[in-house]
Amino acid sequence: MKEKDLRRSLSVLPIGTVMKLTSLTARQIRYYEEQGLVSPERNDGNRRMYSLNDIDVILEIKDYLDEGLNIAKIQEIYKKRKEDNKNNDTKELTDQEARKILSDELLNIGGLNSHDAANNSF
DNA sequence: CTTCTGACA
DNA sequence: TGTCAGTA
Numbered sequence: 785m786k787e788k789d790l791r792r793s794l795s796v797l798p799i800g801t802v803m804k805l806t807s808l809t810a811r812q813i814r815y816y817e818e819q820g821l822v823s824p825e826r827n828d829g830n831r832r833m834y835s836l837n838d839i840d841v842i843l844e845i846k847d848y849l850d851e852g853l854n855i856a857k858i859q860e861i862y863k864k865r866k867e868d869n870k871n872n873d874t875k876e877l878t879d880q881e882a883r884k885i886l887s888d889e890l891l892n893i894g895g896l897n898s899h900d901a902a903n904n905s906f
Numbered sequence: 907c908t909t910c911t912g913a914c915a
Numbered sequence: 916t917g918t919c920a921g922t923a
Contacts, residue, residue, distance in 0.1 A: 800908065810909080811916060829923060831909055 795825040795833040802834050806842050813842065819855050821845055821862060851893055861889050 824832040848858050
């Protein structure tokens with residue numbers, strides 16, 4: 785599985801492709817990099833080259849944003865996720881661990897929704 | 907033509 | 916965020 789992982793980490797997509805794949809504007813994509821959420825390489829002429837991994841991350845960012853999270857929250861989530869990866873560096877994620885990470889992220893989302901006062905209807 | 911940085915409404 | 920300017 786390392787071959788695919790390596791390929792997935794190859795930065796070969798110009799920002800124009802990322803725009804089409806994520807339905808985001810170049811402005812937003814660059815902004816997310818500014819916030820440290822993605823780290824595209826800089827090949828020729830100082831141009832950003834994204835990897836499939838980056839696409840995945842950006843898509844996730846878009847999802848979180850859609851759920852009402854701000855950049856700060858997303859940064860926290862990724863920071864926590866990084867620490868989690870440090871914890872189990874040599875072994876694969878068990879289903880339980882994956883669940884824990886996901887629920888933890890969802891917890892972060894739910895605990896900070898200030899825009900859904902209407903949700904009190906249940 | 908496509909992308910980059912900085913800046914302003 | 917959108918968008919314009921001046922480059923590379």
